[in-house]
Amino acid sequence: MNLRLHIWRQKEPGAQGMLKAYDVADVSEHMSFLEMLDVLNERLLENGEDPVAFEHDCREGICGTCGMVINGRPHGPEPKTTVCQLHMRSFHDGDSITIEPWRASAFPVVKDLVVDRSAFDRIVQKGGYISVNTGNAPDGNAIPVPKVNADLAMDAASCIGCGACVAACPNASAMLFTAAKIGHLHALPQGHAEKGARVYNMVLAMDDEGFGACTNHLECEAACPKGISSLFIAKLNTEFVITSLL
Amino acid sequence: MRRLIEVWRSTVFQKWVMAITGVMLGGFLLAHLAGNLLIFVGADDMNAYAVELRELLHGSAIWVMRAVLVISLVLHVRAGIVLAQRNRTASGGRYAVTSYQRSTLASRSMLLTGLLILSYVLYHLAHFTFGAIHTEYYHYIDSMGRHDVYRMVVESFRQPVITILYVVAVIVTGFHLQHAIASAFQTLGINHPRYSPSIKMGGTLLSILIVIGFISVPMAIIFGLVQ
Numbered sequence: 001m002n003l004r005l006h007i008w009r010q011k012e013p014g015a016q017g018m019l020k021a022y023d024v025a026d027v028s029e030h031m032s033f034l035e036m037l038d039v040l041n042e043r044l045l046e047n048g049e050d051p052v053a054f055e056h057d058c059r060e061g062i063c064g065t066c067g068m069v070i071n072g073r074p075h076g077p078e079p080k081t082t083v084c085q086l087h088m089r090s091f092h093d094g095d096s097i098t099i100e101p102w103r104a105s106a107f108p109v110v111k112d113l114v115v116d117r118s119a120f121d122r123i124v125q126k127g128g129y130i131s132v133n134t135g136n137a138p139d140g141n142a143i144p145v146p147k148v149n150a151d152l153a154m155d156a157a158s159c160i161g162c163g164a165c166v167a168a169c170p171n172a173s174a175m176l177f178t179a180a181k182i183g184h185l186h187a188l189p190q191g192h193a194e195k196g197a198r199v200y201n202m203v204l205a206m207d208d209e210g211f212g213a214c215t216n217h218l219e220c221e222a223a224c225p226k227g228i229s230s231l232f233i234a235k236l237n238t239e240f241v242i243t244s245l246l
Numbered sequence: 247m248r249r250l251i252e253v254w255r256s257t258v259f260q261k262w263v264m265a266i267t268g269v270m271l272g273g274f275l276l277a278h279l280a281g282n283l284l285i286f287v288g289a290d291d292m293n294a295y296a297v298e299l300r301e302l303l304h305g306s307a308i309w310v311m312r313a314v315l316v317i318s319l320v321l322h323v324r325a326g327i328v329l330a331q332r333n334r335t336a337s338g339g340r341y342a343v344t345s346y347q348r349s350t351l352a353s354r355s356m357l358l359t360g361l362l363i364l365s366y367v368l369y370h371l372a373h374f375t376f377g378a379i380h381t382e383y384y385h386y387i388d389s390m391g392r393h394d395v396y397r398m399v400v401e402s403f404r405q406p407v408i409t410i411l412y413v414v415a416v417i418v419t420g421f422h423l424q425h426a427i428a429s430a431f432q433t434l435g436i437n438h439p440r441y442s443p444s445i446k447m448g449g450t451l452l453s454i455l456i457v458i459g460f461i462s463v464p465m466a467i468i469f470g471l472v473q
């Protein structure tokens with residue numbers, strides 16, 4: 001298939017960027033979206049042009065490194081799919097595709113489609129550390145965890161920190177990310193020791209990074225490649241208000 | 247103390263304040279609607295209700311209610327504006343192409359509908375509560391010597407301008423509520439895969455009922471069902 005891409009090109013942080021059009025011919029429907037960009041980049045390199053910068057690592061949908069907004073949707077049109085797992089069969093011959101970086105002032109553009117997501121790392125750092133020296137790895141079932149809680153923790157822990165929630169949110173809020181991190185630890189007994197401090201510090205860190213506030217549009221939930229539920233945001237709201245007022 | 251200030255300023259707490267104050271305002275709206283619907287019962291009941299409201303607990307109740315309402319409104323509006331400004335800065339420079347999946351026109355225009363409600367509320371208070379505008383309808387006295395609220399309402403809504411403004415404001419409020427009701431549940435921590443879809447539906451349904459309820463008053467007057 002033949003495609004026309006409109007890709008955000010920006011030389012460096014703070015520079016004026018713009019959408020630039022590229023035609024890509026003979027794209028196989030079996031290619032992943034990133035492979036399609038690889039093909040474009042090879043051609044750009046052959047012509048002595050600057051290739052399109054984008055991030056990727058595992059290319060199997062588990063690391064959270066990749067991410068770009070495709071026709072207004074983070075990670076593109078398929079639900080619960082990272083862009084590395086998105087395939088060209090989701091598009092049609094002659095399609096025009098607009099590709100933009102995550103947009104949020106807390107995620108400044110580094111170059112083209114690459115944004116700086118270290119704000120997420122700083123939020124996670126505020127989540128605290130395990131203050132007890134636990135020695136060797138404990139016996140698997142030494143601490144009983146009810147199945148419901150284990151499942152809940154696993155659901156939240158499936159967050160790969162890609163930032164699609166922020167990119168999708170009209171307010172660039174990081175609530176789904178923060179709520180998933182908090183929700184995952186709080187569903188387990190090991191996470192209870194520092195529960196109050198964790199919610200408090202992570203929410204404040206999230207605000208300090210300049211993310212927006214949640215207005216319950218729930219775009220994040222729709223965009224999340226792991227389908228993380230807004231349930232965790234509701235839980236975070238309650239936990240934050242209760243712990244900070246007590 | 248520093249902690250309290252930090253908590254107060256946080257987005258999560260301000261959002262929670264919005265939800266609590268929003269629920270207070272919503273509760274008032276329902277009570278107000280019930281009061282308005284007395285017009286279908288009759289002039290006597292409506293005017294008697296107005297007197298009772300002002301004299302409840304030796305006239306102190308209405309001032310407590312007014313204080314709670316004014317505080318709620320101020321906190322709600324303040325948080326709404328502060329958060330909206332923050333969100334604008336945070337999202338700065340958005341996409342060339344947008345494709346919303348879950349948000350709605352209502353959820354994306356909360357500040358606009360809110361500010362429209364606020365302007366209407368000020369006008370509405372000046373008209374019916376303070377009698378500062380449209381004064382010609384304010385001074386009716388009924389046969390028992392009471393402030394004739396019934397006649398004030400009926401005569402007022404015979405003016406097309408007053409009715410049109412009112413209907414528009416009610417629809418805008420319905421729009422605000424359509425997102426607000428389900429949203430308040432989420433903010434207050436109530437989210438369940440089984441019940442959330444019903445909460446959303448219920449919110450929309452309640453908003454529609456509130457709109458119909460409020461609009462039924464001028465419609466009944468215009469079509470002569472209430473004289």
Ligand code: HEM
Pocket residue numbers: 213214215216261264265267268269271272273275322323324326327329330356357359360361363364419422425426427429430431433434
């Ligand atoms: C009849 C009066 C009003 C009622 C019943 C009402 C009710 C509500 C409720 C229940 C919410 C949901 C809170 C949440 O999402 O948790 C809300 C949100 C909101 N209200 Fe109101 N409201 C009223 C008037 C106003 C006014 C006068 C403004 C003026 C600025 C306003 C601005 C907002 C904004 C901006 C939001 C969204 C905030 C957010 O999503 O973060 N509202 N309202």
Ligand code: FES
Pocket residue numbers: 055056057058059060061062063064065066067082083084085
């Ligand atoms: S590259 Fe690892 S998730 Fe896409």
